[in-house]
Amino acid sequence: MLKLNKIQKGFGTPGAHDYHQVLNELSLDVEKGEAIAITGPSGSGKSTLLNIIGSLDKPDKGSVLFNEQNIENYSTEQLQKFRNSNIGFVFQLHHLFPQCTLFENVLIPTLPVKDKSESVERAENLIKDMGLWDRRNDKPGTLSGGECQRTAVIRALINEPLLLLADEPTGALDEENASALIDLLLEINRKTGTTLIVVTHSMELAGRMQKVYRLTKGKLVQEK
Template structure:
C-alpha cells in the first residue's frame, strides 16, 4: 500500500448463496483511496454500492479479494478483532439512523467510547461532538423526541466522536427532506475538513456526489469505466 493510501481494495468479490445458485453482488472491485479523500459511490439500485460500503466496514465478508485499511487486512481478523478495529478506525452513518431508542442523545454518543474503553474525558468528547452538530441543547432528549434531521445529527456525532480516520456514509440523507438533507451534508463535509477524515459515501444524488473529490460509479457489481 502506498504511503498516502489509507484504503486498498483488490479484486473484491461478494457472492451470496440462493436456491438458484450463487448471486454475485460484487465482481472484482479494485479501489485505492488516499488519506483525507472524499469518495462518492454512485450507481443504480442493485449495483452493489451498499454491499461495497458494508464490506469496507467489515460488516460483510468478501468471498474473494482483500480490503486493507490503515495497513490492516480485514479478512485476517476474527469477529472480535474486527469489532475492536471498527471502534477506533471506522465511523458509520446509516440512512435509518440506528439510534438506541431507550438511550438519550448523549448516551447514544458516549456508548461507542465506553465500549472502546476510552479515557475518562469521554463525556467531554461526547458533549463536544453533539455541540459540533448543533445539538448541545438536546443532550438529554431521546430519539423519539427528536426530528429526523436531529436524529441523523446524533448518528453523525456518534460516528465521529472517537475521531476515526474513516467515515462511511450510506445514503445519509435518504430519509430526510431537502432542507435537513442539505444541512446534514454541510455538517458531514465540514467535519471531514475539520477532523481530516477520509469520507466514502453512497448516494443516488449526483449533486452530493459532485461535492466529493472523486466519483466511483458502480454498475452490476463492477466499477463502471464508461
C-alpha cells in the same frame, strides 16, 4: 489508506442456478482525507461494498487492506476492535436507542472504554458544535429527523475514526435537512481529515465529493 484488490462477492451457492454475483474483481484505492461518493442503481451492490469496506462482511475473494494491514485475517474480536477504533458508520436510518437520551446515544460506542472522561468531554464538544446542546437530555422520539441524523453523525465520530462510511445518509431527510447534512459531512472531512466514503442516489450529494464512482456490472467506474 484503504485498498480493495479484486474483490468478488455473491449470494447463493457458487456454481448453482441461485448464485448471484454482485461484485466482480472490484478494485479501489482510497487516500487518507479523500471524500468519495459511490453511486449506482438499486441492487447494484453499493451497500454490500460498503459493508465489506467497513469489515461488516467479507468478500468471497480478494483482499481489503487498511493502512497496509490485511483485515481479512483478523479474528471476530480483532475486527470488532478494529471497527470501533477506526471506522464510523452513518446509515439512512439513524438507529438511535429510543430509551436513551441524545447524550447517552452518542456515548454508546465508548462502552468498552474504562476511563470515559475524554469521551464525555469529546461528546460535549461535538454536541455543542452541532447545535444540539439544548437537546442533550432529550430522547430520539422528541427530536426532528435532522436532529436524529446529526446525533448519529456525532455517535459515528465519538471514537475519532480514520474513516467515516455513510450509506444513503440523506435518504430519509427533506431537502433542507439533507443539504445541511451534506455540509456537515464535508466540514468534518475538511476540518479533521477524516476520510469520507458515501453511498448515495443523490446526484447533488455525489457531485460535492472530490471523486465519484459508479458501481456497474460489479465494478467501479470513476466519473469524477
